[in-house]
Amino acid sequence: MIAERSVSVEDRLALEDLYASYAATLDDGRFEEWPEFFTDPCTYRIVPRENYDRNLPLATLSFESKGMLRDRVYGITQTLFHEPYYQRHLISGFVIATDADDVYTVRANYLVVRTKAGSLSEVYSAGRYADVVVREGGRLLFREKVCIFDSELIPNSLIYPL
Amino acid sequence: MIAERSVSVEDRLALEDLYASYAATLDDGRFEEWPEFFTDPCTYRIVPRENYDRNLPLATLSFESKGMLRDRVYGITQTLFHEPYYQRHLISGFVIATDADDVYTVRANYLVVRTKAGSLSEVYSAGRYADVVVREGGRLLFREKVCIFDSELIPNSLIYPL
């Protein structure tokens, strides 16, 4: 399914580092750093699996530039009325392919555990990433990040990036 | 406990790739590809931890050949009456040993999150794999895969492979 060209050990670990750093940034709530993980323009989408599998275009969220990502961060931190919560990302099962220099297709499973103040931690969203990563200026960046979540339901509304 | 002979970086990452690919196949619901991860004959067992720790032979599922695995797939996709659900595997904590050329003992923790239509994602099964992996025709395959799950209870019945 995914084209098999060998990915070097260094590149593979650098890609895993990218996801670890991405998760740490979101889980720390350092949202203003989130757009810096993307190229400009870029694709960031959160899509229910039902729609993704049927090639339906509807997405829960869809952004196409760093400007749009920054707008979202502004919304999260300044204007969106919501009860704050903690996120905790567990990401594993990397399937990495590359068919051209410095363009990587990355698939990985994710689980986000949510914790609201005064509550127990709970499963929030499970699914997978279908991403395209490129190297720009020596840094790995997401050119496309698609978060495909398994449940049509998300507890309450989805506020923070996945 | 586990014999320590050094596993090369390449072999270790190839083993992690095997699990990532295994998880992706199951989580995508591509069950007809599942038997191809095994040697023939093989061992595939799903065992409650209580029984495993006490060396009790009882298993929830137990298969010994690719034919039996294919029968299971036929059951899953054609005859078993069940409500479909999505699985999402998170696999980590690989402890790998090898005591002979191309025979690997692999232990890893797994968590499977289940999502039923119209429901929230939920913890379905947590446990560990106790596997033996060999190389055949240049491909890594499971000669033994034992899924040892922590809970005696599994929500509803267990339909899909873990």
Added chain:
Amino acid sequence: MIAERSVSVEDRLALEDLYASYAATLDDGRFEEWPEFFTDPCTYRIVPRENYDRNLPLATLSFESKGMLRDRVYGITQTLFHEPYYQRHLISGFVIATDADDVYTVRANYLVVRTKAGSLSEVYSAGRYADVVVREGGRLLFREKVCIFDSELIPNSLIYPL
């Protein structure tokens, strides 16, 4: 935020092995082996995220030597009255830095799933480790292990190490 000095592939994988082995030891309930993962003296703390982020000193548990860790094990296995449960650690998202020979700062996300007898597996604790690992006598050991958990609530009391 974290100093970037390159960590070799071998060291990085050895560190991941350390966490895999640590998780396997705890999840198997081999608690008497747990103190052997630490230097002496050492720091082992379990801290709610709220307190950690505000630099408040209060910790749920705090130990400073292998002797204290062994006392804890004695408590767990001999004197603490509690309902036994299984733990299952999922650890991922390693962010590793080193600023001196053989001293590693490791951050990783963890999820612990708990299973009590006759119950379903459930999310028990999610959070992150903020650790310092050193090499002593050829073995990687925790000089500091701080478990920062997201929820102020932990289902029932916390008995086993995280």
